[in-house]
Amino acid sequence: MRFRDFFKPVLMLILILVFLFPFLYGLLISFKPLSYIRMPVLDFSFKRVFSLDGFTLDKYAKVLLSSDFPRYVLNTSIVFVLTSVIVIPLSFFCGYTLARYRTAFHGYFRMLLYAVMMIPVLPALFTLYKWISMLGLYDTHLGLALLYSVGSIPFSAFLLENTIKAIPPEVEQQARVDGCGTIGRMLRIVLPLSAPGIGAVAITLLVSVWNEVFTAIIFTANRAKTVQVGLADFVARGYTDYSAQAAALVVASLPMIVLIIIGYKQLIRAMTGGLKGH
Amino acid sequence: MKLGKSSFNTPLLFILPTLFVIVGFWIAPAVTSVYLSLTDPNNNFVGLDNYIKALTDVYFQRSITASLLYMGGNVAISVLIALIMSFLMNNVRGEQYVAATWFLPWMFSTVMAGLMFSWLFNPSFGLINAILLKLGIIDMPILWLSSYPEAMITIIIAGVWGACAFGSLVILSGLKSIPNEIINSAKLEVPHFLSMFRHIYFPWIKGQVILFATLQTIWTLQEYGLPLALTSGGPGGRTAFIFYYVYKEGFLSMKFNLAAAQGFISVLFISLFIIVYTKVVKPTEIYSR
Numbered sequence: 367m368r369f370r371d372f373f374k375p376v377l378m379l380i381l382i383l384v385f386l387f388p389f390l391y392g393l394l395i396s397f398k399p400l401s402y403i404r405m406p407v408l409d410f411s412f413k414r415v416f417s418l419d420g421f422t423l424d425k426y427a428k429v430l431l432s433s434d435f436p437r438y439v440l441n442t443s444i445v446f447v448l449t450s451v452i453v454i455p456l457s458f459f460c461g462y463t464l465a466r467y468r469t470a471f472h473g474y475f476r477m478l479l480y481a482v483m484m485i486p487v488l489p490a491l492f493t494l495y496k497w498i499s500m501l502g503l504y505d506t507h508l509g510l511a512l513l514y515s516v517g518s519i520p521f522s523a524f525l526l527e528n529t530i531k532a533i534p535p536e537v538e539q540q541a542r543v544d545g546c547g548t549i550g551r552m553l554r555i556v557l558p559l560s561a562p563g564i565g566a567v568a569i570t571l572l573v574s575v576w577n578e579v580f581t582a583i584i585f586t587a588n589r590a591k592t593v594q595v596g597l598a599d600f601v602a603r604g605y606t607d608y609s610a611q612a613a614a615l616v617v618a619s620l621p622m623i624v625l626i627i628i629g630y631k632q633l634i635r636a637m638t639g640g641l642k643g644h
Numbered sequence: 645m646k647l648g649k650s651s652f653n654t655p656l657l658f659i660l661p662t663l664f665v666i667v668g669f670w671i672a673p674a675v676t677s678v679y680l681s682l683t684d685p686n687n688n689f690v691g692l693d694n695y696i697k698a699l700t701d702v703y704f705q706r707s708i709t710a711s712l713l714y715m716g717g718n719v720a721i722s723v724l725i726a727l728i729m730s731f732l733m734n735n736v737r738g739e740q741y742v743a744a745t746w747f748l749p750w751m752f753s754t755v756m757a758g759l760m761f762s763w764l765f766n767p768s769f770g771l772i773n774a775i776l777l778k779l780g781i782i783d784m785p786i787l788w789l790s791s792y793p794e795a796m797i798t799i800i801i802a803g804v805w806g807a808c809a810f811g812s813l814v815i816l817s818g819l820k821s822i823p824n825e826i827i828n829s830a831k832l833e834v835p836h837f838l839s840m841f842r843h844i845y846f847p848w849i850k851g852q853v854i855l856f857a858t859l860q861t862i863w864t865l866q867e868y869g870l871p872l873a874l875t876s877g878g879p880g881g882r883t884a885f886i887f888y889y890v891y892k893e894g895f896l897s898m899k900f901n902l903a904a905a906q907g908f909i910s911v912l913f914i915s916l917f918i919i920v921y922t923k924v925v926k927p928t929e930i931y932s933r
Binding site: 385403412460463484490494512519576579598634637 | 740744753915
């Protein structure tokens, strides 16, 4: 028993360190001049890498001041805001309907949302590419936000359905007696009470928009290019300045790290928000 | 519970904008893509030619094999590590901080994971080769990213890296649902961990393990960022997973009609696993990625 008490945390720490290592290594090399890390493996100097020799902020200056990367961060943020503006109201209405009404189309609608959530959109993208270009939405924030919205609405709707179901109907009933209409009840009573659910939706949207690359690489070229596409460009263009890549990656990881630090609990609740019974 | 009096029109009005978006950006383009997949670039109807061409294309077959191998390797290793970690994390002091730290890799996109592993596994400058050489395990640098099966191994490692955290949290939620009395009384009678695992823990976490494994199966079959950032599909298309290959055929080679057919084949393929998912997991249990 005593052996296990000691063994468990040690093994756990080792696993965590192994898993954090790739990121910590990236963090380390982002502060190094290229000559300190890009050494042929046959005469690799571990001392040069794993020390603070040559510490510099040059690469961050390069990424933040003289590259397009800040613009990609801005683009992604704009797309996130637009996606939220579309998804949150629509999924709130859907969630309300699913939670509060029993109608003929209920089952079909739920099935449709479920299908949209699970079935990959891949073949539709070829047609969407033509349509989006025709509408003049190619390489725009709005175009990307619309495409993201379709995929995000179902999960958000289910999440808000659960949130709204947890609000006692009596609260609404009371307001109804007091003469408050459906829309009024929804906006004045249900909406404020589902704030945590809406926050959770915003969090999942941030994580998914920030990390999405498949749609973004197809539907953006320059004007609306996102962070992840910018990172993928390093590889596509055979760019070999590891330190600058690492600095860009650290910048790109900051929102996610902040999210973990300030709101881990909410984050987990958001990610598993559609799950019942926990 | 029913609140609305006009029970048909109001709710329909609420979901109408969503239906509009789904029809416009999901159903209509998918249907049009079916047409696309049945025609040639000059709009002539060619029947199933594109599908036949797709299925007889060696590189497309290779991409399906690659995706399946990646799926198998990734799911098996992820589930194993997730299981181990969930047991290690359970009831550790400061569990929440441990879990938050452990969760970090899951928050990164696969492009970011691919970049990080490309620095480590670069054959001529990467740390992994340097360490292996220093320790004398190899005497020539291994071509991690451009030889086979090394490239597949590297890509599986990078994929597993990002996947485990989520799995262990799912399984941990199952472990937490076991009543303490069961564990305490079982510990007195079944001293051996393995038999304890088989008879006490596993029945309680089986659902969570299956949930994670099926989700991970569906997600890995759609993997795209890792070949993009790590191997560019090489060597010889052996790590060009389905989505990456179809993307290249469609948007880089501009073969929209063929790629649409390939896209539908891969969706049908993935749908088989989605059906399994809906059979084993209640459709109300939903996770986002």
